[in-house]
Amino acid sequence: MSASPDDPARYNSFLADLLGVMAYGELSAFERLSSDARYSPTLHDRAVLGRMAVVEFQHYELVRSRLEAMGLDTEAAMLPFQPSVDHFHERTRPADWYESLMKAYVIDTVSADVYRAVARYVDAGTRELIEQIQSAETSTAVLRDRLKAALADDPRLASRLALWARRLLGEALTQAQRVGIEHALLGGLSGLDDDAAKDMASGLAAELAANHARRMAGLGLAA
């Protein structure tokens, strides 16, 4: 399946879009995580979220370098995706630290799934970049452990966080679909016609939802 693009112009425009949405997603995640960090219950927790935010920024820098190496302007590549990503964050403002933690966990794990899926269809250099920025297992594990501990301390959190996680996934899928449709992102993948791209998109959504459900069950939450 590793695509060596047979329509270079179309593939390059797909790549600019893919890297643009990744760059803006990472930059926004950095800002949101580090702002949310201030509401952590302890200084230790603030540093934990801060450290994750810094990793997001480093990912942004990796994607930016790649865009620049392709002779593309990072700002121009990100701009088309600003409305959807901002809209996602506006609609999912955490009410407290636990919701921030869950948001970080959902974004982390769902992005990793998306990246993994997309990596199958891109050139080797891009795949390598995606693997580099795929969420580090350790930071995901820290979030999961912190959520488990919080749920053990206060079982009343469970229903609120289960509902919140469901909303996060819903908003993420809605925005991903909007971005995909507006920018015909998947259609730019080599070897996929429009129908194949649509099939892949709905297959991906189902896969993301199933993985999410499995992870929520792992936390003892109803997905």
Next chain:
Amino acid sequence: MSASPDDPARYNSFLADLLGVMAYGELSAFERLSSDARYSPTLHDRAVLGRMAVVEFQHYELVRSRLEAMGLDTEAAMLPFQPSVDHFHERTRPADWYESLMKAYVIDTVSADVYRAVARYVDAGTRELIEQIQSAETSTAVLRDRLKAALADDPRLASRLALWARRLLGEALTQAQRVGIEHALLGGLSGLDDDAAKDMASGLAAELAANHARRMAGLGLAA
């Protein structure tokens, strides 16, 4: 002047306080800068502030490592300084991006001055740490150039930013004095009795104000 501490217990408690206030200052600066970044006029500017925020977090990590190497708990070392630092930030919430930029510039340059002054009185290992985290000249230069460009674009900004910078310096000195008095920070320096510590503190305040005035003049602002 390089002090090899002759009262180790007193010196160590001074050092824990010094590193504690530095750690919390860096962690807070990271959070505030990265939250403020979202209000930048362009995505390019957002990334510039974000990059500075990341540097602050890396400084926090350096100080934390040092505290841990000394067998001290970072959270316990930071806690006494949380009220003063938070109070400073509460009283200096930027109203827009230009005020954020000026706040970053003032914090950057004034901290560098304070670190430079304190470095004269500490052991070699601590001095090395302080030199490592002293604000990188390049990031200060970026802020200065960005402020100059903003002032050239909109000369009406000058009086507002001059007033704002004066307030920032005033609040910073007030909090620094409070921290210094409450924790008898300077008194912990080897070879300084209480009167010498007070003299040093007022000498330092005068020096900080003079340097600040010179930098504001460099921006074409009245200090």
